Amino acid sequence: MQQRKELLSLNRGGKSRIPLYYIAIVLFLAKMLLLRHFLFHSIDYSRIVADIGAILVLLSAVELVTPAKLRAAVYGIVNVIYSFALFSSAVYFEHFGTVPTYTALYELHQVTKIQSSVESTIQVGHYLFFADVVVGIIIAAIMLLIRSRRSRDGFAGVPRTAPMYRVVITVVFILGFAISARVIQVGMPIENELVEAEQEGFLNYQVAAAIKAAKDNGVAAEGDPVELAKEASDLQATYPYQDSPGGVPAYFGSAKGKNLIVIQMEAFQNFPIHLKLGGQEITPVLNKLADESYYFPHIYQQIGQGNTSDAEFMSNTSIYPTAKMAMSTGYGDRDIPSLPKLLEKNGYVASTFHVNDVTFWDRNKLYAALGFDHYFDKPNFKNDHFNSFGASDEELYRVGVEKLQEVSGGTKPFYGQFVTVSSHFPFEVPKDRMRMELPAELEGTQLGNYLLGINYTDYAIGTLIDRLKAAGQWDNTVLVLYGDHFGLQPNDNDPAFIKKTLGIKYDPQVSRFNIPLIIHTPGETKGNVVERVGGQLDIMPTVANLLGISFADERFTAFGRDLLNIDRNVLGTRYYLPTGSFYNDDILFVPGKGFEDGTAINIRTLEPVTDLTPYRKDYDYIMKLMDVSDRYVKSLPKR
CATH class of the missing domain: 3.40.720.10 (Alkaline Phosphatase, subunit A)
Incomplete structure (x- = not known):
């Protein structure tokens, strides 16, 4: 009986919250497809599963850990950050021809010093990433003016303690995680970063970059400059740069x-x-x-x-x-x-x-x-x-x-x-x-x-x-x-x-x-x-x-x-x-x-x-x- 009441609450009192989760999934996926258009100049729909997996992980985590009364605001903040990340990546790619990873954040403070270059790179279409943000702000302003009971209850939704609801979202999170993990596993051996990013999707590509960086740093920590210098010298000796090496170099x-x-x-x-x-x-x-x-x-x-x-x-x-x-x-x-x-x-x-x-x-x-x-x-x-x-x-x-x-x-x-x-x-x-x-x-x-x-x-x-x-x-x-x-x-x-x-x-x-x-x-x-x-x-x-x-x-x-x-x-x-x-x-x-x-x-x-x-x-x-x-x-x- 209790479970039936919870299911009924999902269909009545929680009408606004569950659509918010679904709406976020659709919007995030649409923006990811837009990014694919800017990065790869086409959309390979066979790769959408990779994007869906990463988006499900992100949004399910938001849904599970955020208190019901704060959920709408948190979704809004996450959406703005997400939109800015994709917008910046599209502009970055337009200028540099490379899919950025999280390490580009280390150079974010340089942007103001090359402002004219950045502004010249931005296309009008790049602002589409913020279209829903603008619309959302307008709607939120109207709802605040109305200040109706319905709007306040709508944002609250079903208490996140509803066991059945949490089970469903947890399963979705695990499914998304499994998809992303498999996509990253298959994509990481690809040496071409652009091909890897297209196959893994932008979000998964960031995770793959972090995993590779951790592995590289672990190897580097064990390295010795003297031994590596010898390894470099031995390797270069295997490539015949000169037909007859030896003697005093010309023009020395x-x-x-x-x-x-x-x-x-x-x-x-x-x-x-x-x-x-x-x-x-x-x-x-x-x-x-x-x-x-x-x-x-x-x-x-x-x-x-x-x-x-x-x-x-x-x-x-x-x-x-x-x-x-x-x-x-x-x-x-x-x-x-x-x-x-x-x-x-x-x-x-x-x-x-x-x-x-x-x-x-x-x-x-x-x-x-x-x-x-x-x-x-x-x-x-x-x-x-x-x-x-x-x-x-x-x-x-x-x-x-x-x-x-x-x-x-x-x-x-x-x-x-x-x-x-x-x-x-x-x-x-x-x-x-x-x-x-x-x-x-x-x-x-x-x-x-x-x-x-x-x-x-x-x-x-x-x-x-x-x-x-x-x-x-x-x-x-x-x-x-x-x-x-x-x-x-x-x-x-x-x-x-x-x-x-x-x-x-x-x-x-x-x-x-x-x-x-x-x-x-x-x-x-x-x-x-x-x-x-x-x-x-x-x-x-x-x-x-x-x-x-x-x-x-x-x-x-x-x-x-x-x-x-x-x-x-x-x-x-x-x-x-x-x-x-x-x-x-x-x-x-x-x-x-x-x-x-x-x-x-x-x-x-x-x-x-x-x-x-x-x-x-x-x-x-x-x-x-x-x-x-x-x-x-x-x-x-x-x-």
Whole structure:
């Protein structure tokens, strides 16, 4: 009889509460399908079970643990948080092309510092995640005005002590948990993060990421840097980078004792080099430098979640970013072997320059970990209001040359790192700083604005060279320039439009991730185009060789190679491409669930490659190398 009364109460007094639970399930699922549309550009309905399982776990837990009188309010709060998480993930994916995990929360405080970039990425459709929230607020306001007995009772519903009701919800919770557990179990071995996220669903993917992180941290805690350095060396010895290894490397010490300036150019892709637009050179300064320097046209970005700061990390360490979080945030408390520390042994003073606040991307931690002697950030520059970051590249170099002279005392060699921002997304160059005219078809386009930003960045580098010459330092300085990552957003730039307006073939992966690398040594005028493929990990080994620093003598562990002394190369990349992606001298390979269902494209012809058989060994090797790199950096001691 008691049970019948409870069932009747479920059908009468609890009418409003049980529909609220069901309504939440429907709304949460609808939003998840919307997210799938933004992330995967289609909805595979065979994957909906994975989403349903996770949603049932979440909402059943809310239903079971929340007091009846608070349930409506708690559902509202959970819905707002859920909506914001999905909205943020859709915007994140639009900008970075990667499904975010919970670790992206570590960088949430950076959003205000790149507000203009974030706002430019948001699509109108992204706000659909909040449509029901707005409607709910309106309804709640009306109900509060009415303040009827019915509305108050409706929110209360059936006491959560009703045994039958709790049993039903508990069973649903267990069912959802079982579904999610199985989905995660099947999905976790997939190496392609995008494929894994699509199969597991967004919520389950977060759980899988946490499980993997816990396992990785457990392994890392047991690692020894010395043993892992040897493991890395032994592994690299199995890959034939050189046909005839041994002897003194070519160009070793050719710039020994010279000053070193490294310019990390914001969002700088390689295609503008030597490109003309309406008879105008887009990069006249860099064109001249490329013709008088070592120019590497086949270099590719390898950054992870830290983006620009990860590029700084790699160029100073030759260690892979883990792609789980910004290296500056995750490893800024470590004692990291680095270029500044090697140069310090040779009497150098190391300084780094950035016009933003040093806390941006936790650079205050990164620079200490890398061993820079000085950093110069926002307070050191006059704000000429170039863009949202403040000072222009011209101001960056004006202060930089002065400070490098000052900290070196005119007697010590210096290492100066410059991180530019004038070509930062959304590529807004003030009209009085524009130095190039756009054809009508490029006016108001992202491509046109990007080229204006690149053109200004190039001009500013010319002012740096002039200042170095005026200071008497040009003929005593090695100048290294490279791009940190791509600039053109794939969804806003049709390759056909780029080909039509610029007259070049453009691939949304190969061309987008291709960045320039130019190394100018004093007195060099002839130039040398190095066709070897390479990445940001290879910058430090190449520069170290020119400066006469032997990694073998220093017992330094590098995961990149000296590009002037190898006959072939292979390098891994992840985050903007899934784990398992790699470049070699022939192709860019991108895995599916694994190697067998992967795809490849020739990096020189930009044509598809169908026979993947010759590249299996490269894939297996690079997966092992990135794994050793991850374990190595995680094993480094804290400062």
